[in-house]
Amino acid sequence: MTTTAPDTGRSPTGERPAPPKRRPLTLRRRESRAGLALVAPTLLVTIAVIGIPIVWTVVLAFQRVRLATLRKTGLFGEFTMDNIDRVLHTPGFAETLWVTLLYSIGGTVGSIVLGLVAALVVRRPFRGRTLVRASMLLPYVAPVVAVTFVWQVMLDPQLGIVNAWGQRLLGWDAPVPFLSQESTALATVIVFEAWRYFPFAFLFLLARLQAVPGELEEAARVDGATPTQRFRHILLPQLLPVIALLGVLRFIMTFNKFDDVYLLTGGAAGTEVVSVRVYEFLTARTDIGAAAAQAVVLAVVLIVFVLIYLRFFGRRVS
Amino acid sequence: MDRDVVETVSLRWLRRLVIAVFLLITVFPFYYMLVLSVRPIERLLLDPGALVVGFGELTVATYAEVLKATDDGGQGFLTFIRNSGLVAVAATVLTLLVAIPGAYAVARLRFFGRRQVDFLFLAVYLFPSIVIAIPLFVVFTRAGLRGSLFGLVLVYISQTLPVSVYMLKNYFETIPVSLEESAAIDGAGRLGIIRRVSLPLAMPSIMAVALYDFMIAWNEFLFALLFLVDKPNRWTVSLGLSLLADGVEVPKTVLMAGSVVLTLPIVILFFASERLLTEGLTSGAEKG
Structure with a gap:
């Protein structure tokens, strides 16, 4: 609750000597204490399960730690640059980074474009609109393991429906192994990403579209603006801040994504993104130090990209 | 015909078409999942392009296998x-x-x-x-x-x-x-x-x-x-x-x-x- 009384909590103490018995707390101080008490559990959980691990990852990145030697290593063992060095010079590092970047940009742009088109077509009421809108959210709410499996089966060269119909109707000579050949795997994964996350962009853009005052468009229509002109000059400028925000959010989330690529291709056929690589270091090689170093590199690269982005679009995002 | 009319009419049809495409790409994978889950694997291998389950081939053995201990x-x-x-x-x-x-x-x-x-x-x-x-x-x-x-x-x-x-x-x-x-x-x-x-x-x-x-x-x-x-x-x-x-x-x-x-x-x-x-x-x- 906001009280308008000026802050009287401190000034009296400076003037007279501290009274022998405790003064009752002012309303403002009681509010402050209540606030801290109520927010404490949130802070504790976030710091314990998110904050400390982030710091710890950085520490681990500079230590020689393997799963086998885990019990012997202390938090402040000897520090080394070995891990970082190893990560940067392991074959495939640059390629992984490049793939991650392509995947993130492709997935981000694809999902926003699809989401924008979807928001524009269901903007005005029509019969069955609620159902259509709900269906459009399905890819986003459904479990990732289930949807990746369906895609795998649909695209399967032997029993997938895409290849069956492609050969029957489109005259493909041979079945296309979409997820296991270098030339198509990354593109397929990006299309999957756009498909799965366009509902996220759709929700935000639809909410914004519905907040655009009707008079604006009405006035443009009276002035003789055609539908495409109204979109270009009225709607699009209204949507740009949301699109810029979505751009940065989706980029971050796609850059960090693990499940989708891991489940679709396992990182094979030129689709190894950084987080899949971290997972490989962590489990297959049980090299915790290298995994942490790789993760730190991932985070640093991400932060750099986000800063660059904010430098260009910062005003729109805020 | 002026540009406004052309655009309005064509966009109206385009809009319907796009809605249909979106419905298809969002709902179809789930429909396909359901259809496959009740077809016997031998039938699927014979005819991978089928979109409906034949009445005779409907099976729930797949679910039994998944759920049983x-x-x-x-x-x-x-x-x-x-x-x-x-x-x-x-x-x-x-x-x-x-x-x-x-x-x-x-x-x-x-x-x-x-x-x-x-x-x-x-x-x-x-x-x-x-x-x-x-x-x-x-x-x-x-x-x-x-x-x-x-x-x-x-x-x-x-x-x-x-x-x-x-x-x-x-x-x-x-x-x-x-x-x-x-x-x-x-x-x-x-x-x-x-x-x-x-x-x-x-x-x-x-x-x-x-x-x-x-x-x-x-x-x-x-x-x-x-x-x-x-x-x-x-x-x-x-x-x-x-x-x-x-x-x-x-x-x-x-x-x-x-x-x-x-x-x-x-x-x-x-x-x-x-x-x-x-x-x-x-x-x-x-x-x-």
């Missing part, structure tokens, strides 16, 4: 469903218990560091879960929490907490302060105000957040994979299904039956509460 030659998904349900419900309840007071404080009370709380959420957003996963993997290995569902619940709380607090905070801010002030004048204390005034008013938003938390926890895969992989009786449905695919000689139709088992609860829950959820998730999005 491993002792009876099945895949033991009933246990996984129980695990997933347990984890998701516990994570949801605990997240709400932590998030509601936190969100209320951030929305209403002035305290030291109130503005800085936003940074925490940004950090959670910005940092890949795989970064957090490494030390948690280490700690849980040491503390013997790997393979325990409790550890998983703890991680899920931290993953859903930022968004939950953010959504609830936005809602609390829309409740008029005067309502709470009149309760204070009537002699209610802080907790009394929250319990009697703010909570009942925020119920729609709390329900939306609860659904969101449940879905995230039910669908989650990475942490389940990292923490539970050695303990088959603790697997969640997501994990069990993904490992089933690695196994030898499991027909795709059985995989699809497992996918239906995994997806169905979420889809039912979602369609039952769609309006609540979409409005809850985007309230405050207008600010952009």
